[in-house]
Amino acid sequence: MVICLAVFKATAVTGDSLDSDIEVLLSFKSYLESWNPIERGKYNEWETEKQEVCQWPGITCTPEGSRVTGINLRDSTISGPLFGNLSALTQLTFLDLSSNTIGGSIPDDLSRCHSLKHLNLSHNIIGGKLSLSGLSNLDVLDLSVNKISGDVHSSFPLLCNSLVVANLSTNNFTGRIDGIFNECKYLKYVDFRYNRFSGEIWADFRRLVKFSVSGNRLSGNISASMFRGNCTLQELDLSGNDFVGQFPGQVSNCQNLKVLDLWGNNFTGNIPAEIGSISSLRGLHLGNNMFSRDIPETLLNLSNLVFLGLSRNNFRGDIQEIFGRFTQVKYLVLFGNSYVGGIYSSNILTLPNLSRLDLSYNNFSGRLPSEISQMQSLTFLILAYNNFSGDIPHEYGNMPRLQALDLSSNRLTGSIPASFGKLTSLLWLMLANNSLSGEIPREIGNCSSLLWLNVANNQLSGGLYPELTNMGSNPTPTFELNRQSTDYIISGSGECLVMKRWIPAEFPPFIFGLETLAKRSCRSLWDHVRKGKCIFPVCPPGSVVGPLEISAYLQLSGNMLSGEVPANISRMKKLSMLHLGFNEFEGKLPIEIGQLPLVFLNLTRNKFSGQIPRELGNIYNLQNLDLSYNNFSGNFPTSLNDLNEMSKFNISYNPFISGVIPSRGQLATFGKESFLGNPLLQLPSFFNQSGNNNSSSGERDNGREEEDHESAIDMLAFCWSTVLFYVVALMGILVLLYLDCPWCQSMAPPCR
Ligand SMILES: *[C@@H]1O[C@H](CO)[C@@H](O)[C@H](O)[C@H]1NC(C)=O
Ligand SMILES: *[C@@H]1O[C@H](CO)[C@@H](O)[C@H](O)[C@H]1NC(C)=O
Ligand SMILES: *[C@@H]1O[C@H](CO)[C@@H](O)[C@H](O)[C@H]1NC(C)=O
Ligand SMILES: *[C@@H]1O[C@H](CO)[C@@H](O)[C@H](O)[C@H]1NC(C)=O
Ligand SMILES: *[C@@H]1O[C@H](CO)[C@@H](O)[C@H](O)[C@H]1NC(C)=O
Ligand SMILES: *[C@@H]1O[C@H](CO)[C@@H](O)[C@H](O)[C@H]1NC(C)=O
Ligand SMILES: *[C@@H]1O[C@H](CO)[C@@H](O)[C@H](O)[C@H]1NC(C)=O
Ligand SMILES: *[C@@H]1O[C@H](CO)[C@@H](O)[C@H](O)[C@H]1NC(C)=O
Ligand SMILES: *[C@@H]1O[C@H](CO)[C@@H](O)[C@H](O)[C@H]1NC(C)=O
Ligand SMILES: *[C@@H]1O[C@H](CO)[C@@H](O)[C@H](O)[C@H]1NC(C)=O
DSSP: OOHHHHHHHHHHHOSSSHHHHHHHHHHHHHHHHHHHHSOOGGGGGOOOSOGGGGGGEEEETTSSOOSSSEETTTOOOOOOEETTTGGSSTTTTEEEOOOEESSSSSOOGGGGGGGOOOOEEOOOOOBOOOOOTTTTTEEEEEESSSSSOOTTTTHHHHHHHHHHHEEESSEEEEETTTTTTOOOOOEEEEOOOOOOOEEEEOOTGGGSEEEEEOOEEEOOOOGGGGOSSOOSSSSSEOSSEEEEOOOOOOGGOOTTTEEEEEOSEEEEEEOGGGGGGGOOEEEEOSSSSEEOSSGGGGGOOTOOOOOOEOOOOOEEEEEEEEGGGOOOSSSSEEOOOOEOTTTTTGGGGGOOOOOOEHHHSSSOOOEEEGGGGOOOOEEEEEOSSSSSEHHHHGGGGOOOOOEEOOOOEHHHHHHHGGGGGGGOOOOEOOSSOOEEEEEEGGGGGGGGTTTEEESSSSSEEEEGGGGGGGGTTTOHHHHHHHEEETTTTOSSSSSSSHHHTTTTTSSTTGGOOOOOOOOIIIHHHHHHHHHOSSEEEOTTTOSSSOOEEEEEEEEEOSSSOOEEOOOOGGGOOTTTEEEESSSSEOOOOOOOGGSSSSSEEEOOOOOOEEEEOOOGGOOOOEEEOOOOOOEEEEEEOGGGGGGGTTOEEEEOOOEEEEEEEEEGGHHHHHHHHGGTTTTTTTTTGGGHHHHHHHHHHTOOGGGGGGGGOOOHHHHHHHHHHHHHHHHHHHHHHHHHHHHHHHHHHSSSSOOO
């Protein structure tokens, strides 16, 4: 008993008890609260009186409830640096603080959590260097999607004892990785994607299950010896690096391989014929390399092959005839090869199971093949950026499964076939940058899934008829269908070209994703969008936050469309971008437009007249509003001053507009370049002072010039709102930049 008491006393002194665990958790809680005064996560419910500590949300204990062993505060709106006293929880084995906005660098204290087995800090904004050398019992380490930098070479031998999963993807790590995991006996999953690792590859990767180093600066050869011995790999992703030389046929030693991704390197020579013996292979991504033109016949044996990507290998000439014999393949991606012919001679148009055909960025010419309509499995047909000419075959209307038709940037003439009205699964119709004429057929209104229509830069005439506003009225069945599909391998690399066209990344609300899109998420984004998951929150006019919904667009600019905009446009409930610029629309703008969740509204260079509806002031999401070069008249609606999100505004050259631009608020943040050629419009006097002349519109700090004109109090209020704007914008940007899928995770309330 004396001994027991002594032991008990000793442990109590060193803080090894449930009571001391509670103490630590409560100080953790008040620390978290100090960093986040509002909208607190589930730690807010941690309390001494109400419940046993082991019942607190996110807390797990030893089976007998004697010690705290796990903390799970995933997605709990935590901000500020990581708490520096977690090591006082001496039995902690599980810590998941992922999907928060934790910043700072990793505190030394975390290295003293010696019992830790599972550490997930992914999806935060943690910076600094990797310093976890004391965590020798870790089996799962997930630091993905943070800002951690520096070398990792010295960390790994120390972390290696029992490590199974190492996920450092999407950080700023640098340095070499050769030899790095030599001592990690149990390692199975390594994800080092999207960092700046350089030098040669770690040569022993074949003993893992999954190895991805996509998007780094690794170089050198992949040698045959790397595949010698037992290979357990199921996924090998070397895409987006600087590897050179021949790729070794010994890869066929990896008989469990499902995905081999070599996209975006400088591999040369023949595609190894031995790949044809890896019968489990489902995805073969060889695009953006310098492989030779001869595709080995053995690949035809890959009966499980779903995705075959050979874009951008500079093949030229005709499409190789062998592609017409890959009858098993569903996704055939051959864009960017400068092919000139072979669409018919290769027989690819008779592939029975083809679901996606991408022949964009080649040099095909002549008429569009009407035979394509026989491919009844086709869902994505991408023929953009070629030299196809002549009419669009009306037979394309007979492809009921078609979800995307992209014929942009060709030399097509004639009219849009009315038969397209039968395409009820169509989500995207991309016909921009051709020479199409005639009307947009009223039948397009029957395309009940059509959310994204881009016919910009053609010679279309006729009007935006009331029937047309019915398009996209019910995309749910199409999304449902896509959700049910079990093809996990829908996307491959190099999807960015397509996604930048389809999610018009040059316009808000889509613009913010451009950088991320370019690098990281094109692959998943496509899959995401075609399942109808949110890409942007759609806020009903009059409210600032809204449910996350898919947002639609209508891009009709650069045509000769005329007539009035129908009032029933208000039923396009998901429309967030409407571009009618450079057309001949006329008449009054219907007030119903104020019921749309628009972020972008561009009416420049039309003949709209009459009053600008003051209802535009209800569209609180609006970021770009261009009314320039019209014939609007009457009093300028000061309700537009309520549009606090607006960053681009142009009402120039509406000479009959009159009224007064308020000298305070959102409108005063734009320069006079937004108000050119409006002689009757009275602008705030500070617009004409020297300081403002060189600053163009849209800059929020233009208001600096107000100093002389506003009282000190107004100035203060203005400063605060500016500061607040920057803080909110910065937080938004930070969140956006560091989440893998900014379109769905970043906005409150979350999409569930
Ligand atoms: C860490 O927690 C222990 C136990 O609650 C406490 O004794 C110690 O003072 C704390 N240290 C710091 C730096 O907060
Ligand atoms: C870590 O957390 C992220 C985000 O919450 C989650 O997606 C991921 O699966 C977790 N990682 C592991 C290895 O469990
Ligand atoms: C690593 O993290 C990223 C981002 O959270 C995730 O998409 C990926 O699946 C993870 N990889 C592994 C091998 O767990
Ligand atoms: C390869 O796998 C076999 C069967 O699983 C095993 O007997 C053998 O020891 C392994 N060889 C090596 C070098 O690991
Ligand atoms: C690819 O390799 C060729 C020949 O070795 C070289 O000329 C070319 O610059 C390399 N391209 C890239 C993008 O590294
Ligand atoms: C086409 O797909 C169907 C259904 O998935 C499958 O049964 C059939 O074998 C496939 N055809 C070829 C030639 O692979
Ligand atoms: C049409 O051409 C313009 C100008 O070249 C380009 O910016 C735009 O992205 C093209 N649109 C599509 C859908 O390809
Ligand atoms: C409106 O569209 C035109 C033509 O595309 C473009 O030049 C202009 O910048 C757009 N206006 C705004 C405010 O984005
Ligand atoms: C422009 O509007 C003014 C005032 O409403 C009207 O008198 C004039 O005829 C209009 N001009 C054109 C070209 O429509
Ligand atoms: C507004 O449009 C006019 C006419 O196109 C242009 O000259 C001016 O620069 C534009 N203003 C801004 C702020 O973009």
